[in-house]
Amino acid sequence: MQRMIAGAAAGLLLFAAGAASAAQVSVTVGPELQRHAKAYGADEVERLRADLQKAVSRALDHAGPKAPERVDLVLESATPNRPTFKQLGETPGLSMRSLGLGGAAVTGSAVGADGVIHPISYRWKETDLRQAVGSATWTDAHRTFDRLAHRLAKGETPNAGPFHADRGPAAFDSLRRYR
Numbered sequence: 001m002q003r004m005i006a007g008a009a010a011g012l013l014l015f016a017a018g019a020a021s022a023a024q025v026s027v028t029v030g031p032e033l034q035r036h037a038k039a040y041g042a043d044e045v046e047r048l049r050a051d052l053q054k055a056v057s058r059a060l061d062h063a064g065p066k067a068p069e070r071v072d073l074v075l076e077s078a079t080p081n082r083p084t085f086k087q088l089g090e091t092p093g094l095s096m097r098s099l100g101l102g103g104a105a106v107t108g109s110a111v112g113a114d115g116v117i118h119p120i121s122y123r124w125k126e127t128d129l130r131q132a133v134g135s136a137t138w139t140d141a142h143r144t145f146d147r148l149a150h151r152l153a154k155g156e157t158p159n160a161g162p163f164h165a166d167r168g169p170a171a172f173d174s175l176r177r178y179r
Contacts, residue, residue, distance in 0.1 A: 022057070022060060022061050023057070023060035023061075023063070023067060023068055023069050023070060023071060024069070024070045024071070025053050025056045025057045025060065025070075025071045025073070026053070026071070026072050026073070027049050027050075027052050027053040027056075027073045027074070027075060028049070028073070028074050028075070029045055029046075029049050029074070029075050030074045030075060030076040030077070030107070030163075032076055032077045032163075033045060033048075033075055033076060033077050033078055036077070036078075039084075039086070039087060039090075040078075040080065040084045040086060040087065041084050041085060041086035041087075044084045044085075044086070044137075044138075045078075048075060048078055048104075048138060048141060049075055051138075051141075051142060051145060052073060052075055052104075052106065052145045052148075053073075055142070055145040055146055055148075055149040056071055056073065056145070056148065056149045056152060058149070059146075059149035059150060059152060059153040060149070060152060060153055062153065063152070063153035063154075063155075064153070064154070064155065065113070065155075066112075066154065066155025067152060067153050067154070067155050068110035068111055068112050068113075068118070068152060068155075068157070069111055069112065069113055070110070070111040071108065071109075071110045071111075071120075071152060072108050072109050072110075073106050073107070073108035073120065074106065074107045074108050075104065075105075075106055076104075076105040076106060076107055076163045077104065077105045077163075078102075078103070078104040078105075078138070078141045079100070079101070079102045079103050079104070079125070079140070079141070080100070080102055080137045080138055080141070081099060081100055081101070081102035081126075081132050081135035081136065081137060081138070081139050081140055082096055082098060082099060082100070082135065082136065082137045083095075083096070083098050083137070084137055099129065099132055099133065099135070100129075100132070101125060101126045101127065101129060101132060101140070102125070102126055102132065102135065102138065102139060102140030102141055103123065103124050103125030103126060103140045103141065103144055104123065104124065104125075104140070104141040104144040104145065105121075105122070105123035105144075105163055106120070106121070106122050106123070106144070106145075106148055107119075107120060107121045107122075107163050108120045108121075110152065110157050112155075118157035118159075119157070119159055120148075120152075120157050120158060120159065121158065121159050121162065121163060122144070122147075122148045122151070122158040123144070123163075124140070124143065124144040124147055125140070125144075126140045126143075
């Protein structure tokens with residue numbers, strides 16, 4: 001019995017030490033997405049911001065030694081797969097059956113254990129409507145968050161180039177075809 005209690009205490013100490021060394025993650029909303037907040041609903045945008053922070057935090061909690069110690073992200077844009085509740089209420093003819101190609105764009109920086117700051121710019125957008133058929137409102141945006149979090153946990157800092165809001169959602173230099 002004493003061994004079991006001692007083992008549990010040691011496990012808790014290791015867990016607490018791991019939690020204390022977890023990476024710091026901050027997420028803000030960029031001006032492009034703030035402009036869309038009126039159409040999507042402010043609560044939807046805040047929920048997306050929190051979801052991105054949670055996805056990256058969880059991934060970095062279980063990351064290896066190459067993962068960054070601090071990550072500051074800006075959620076530049078997000079496009080829903082289905083209309084938000086606010087859009088449904090304001091636009092006649094929309095329904096939860098309405099479907100579109102979603103995605104998101106994220107920029108920011110990551111600070112490694114060596115103190116070097118690495119720029120981050122990541123975007124992903126679904127290109128095939130057939131893949132979005134079973135999607136919820138923000139499925140592709142969450143897929144973007146998960147993919148970015150996975151890459152950061154592996155120690156990668158994706159850099160797709162600067163974000164250009166005037167080119168539409170998820171518009172980076174390498175995505176000109178989506179203009």
